[in-house]
Amino acid sequence: MKYRFATSLLLLAACAPQVAGVAGPPVLVLPEPGVDRALGERVERVVATRRPLRPLRALPPRSRSPKELGTQHRIDAIAAALGRARRHEEVAAWDACAKEAGDRLGLATEVLASTNRIELLRDLHLQIGACLSLSNEPANAQPHFRVATLLDEAPPPSGAHREEAEGALEVARSEVLARAKGPLRIETVPPGAEVWLDGRRVGVTPLSVDVRLGEHFVTLRRFRFEPQTNHALVQPRTRVRFVLSPARTETLRQQLAEVKSGRQRVPLAELRLARASWSEAEQLLELDKRGTLRLISVGGAKTLRRGRLAPDADDDEVRESVCGVLGEQCEDGGGIPWYVWPIAGLAVVGGAIGIGFLADSQRSTRFCPPNGCE
Secondary structure (H helix, E strand, O other): OEEEEOOHHHHHHHHOOOOOOOOOOOEEEEEOOOOOHHHHHHHHHHHHHHOOEOOOOOOOOOOOOHHHHHHHHHHHHHHHHHHHHHHHHHOOOHHHHHHHHHOOHHHHHHHHHHOOOHHHHHHHHHHHHHHHHHOOOHHHHHHHHHHHHHHOOOOOOOOOOOHHHHHHHHHHHHHHHOOOEEEEEEEEEOOOOEEEEOOEEEEEOOEEEEEEOEEEEEEEEOOOEOOEEEEEEEOOOEEEEEEOOEOOHHHHHHHHHHHHHOOOOOOHHHHHHHHHHHOOOOEEEEEOOOOEEEEEEOOOOEEEEEEEOOOOOOHHHHHHHHHHHHOOOOOOOOOOOOOOHHHHOOEEEOOEEEOEEEEEOOOOEEEEOOOOOO
16 A cells, blocks of 8 residues: 655755854954955854944044034023022022022933033032021021032132121131042942043042042943942942943944044043944954954943964865854755765755655655656
């Protein structure tokens, strides 16, 4: 008894070459200057069969960004509010005076994160303190005078406010300046951030700096990360630790434009990571002149895997090395084994390959085209 099996689709699925997928984190391949261009292109071709491949984006030009324009708008708004508050002080409109200045404290803190305009924040606190003290609220005025003194210990110019307000300010200043200074340890994750304490640059993390007990503004800036300002009650002889957030697109664009214009210099390793992020890659595959391959996590700036390429490596060796660094299996797709073709009796019909076979009761097997065996 003979049975006919139509197995065209099944056999094709089993024998067809496997097509490499491109799932996984997008990768930027960035050869070191001086690396053979052809070798770099061969590496890119292998990566493209396994991962989404990102092209290297050019550095952005230096221009007035929306963020910079927004900062200038905030500065102008603070200056205008201070002018109105001083006019309210002159006519003894104490509540309106304190409200005008108080409404701009948040803007002044935002400005401090990207500039060093500490005088704007100091003047707002001085203005609020002056208006509150003149309206017979000395208990509420003193905290503002203390903050202003901690921001800038230099004596303010005389005559800026009414005589009664300046007298209350001197009481608060004397109390703050009598406090002893002590070391404060500042750390960031990652390290290497510039630290501006109350608008003055004090070093790069990790570091220790002498401070007085009280509320201080700690501004942190690091390439590839968002600047931030933290307002906190600081206790000398303690340690504070801040976690930085990766730079958003607009911040990164501004930072890279500063590098392109020559206004900012950064280590090459940091620049390469920033360019990978700017190119929307999550991983960076570096190839140096010695043939070392290094896969780096862009967000964590950590080396994931390493490999080596010989200068005369053939395509198989390049594929093996690159796939090893990517952490993937890159064996040949295989396809239909060579010994199947002579015995398969392939029939090509309308551009498609169809295969059928006939099995008899003695379990002998012979291959036939789709329209059957003669």
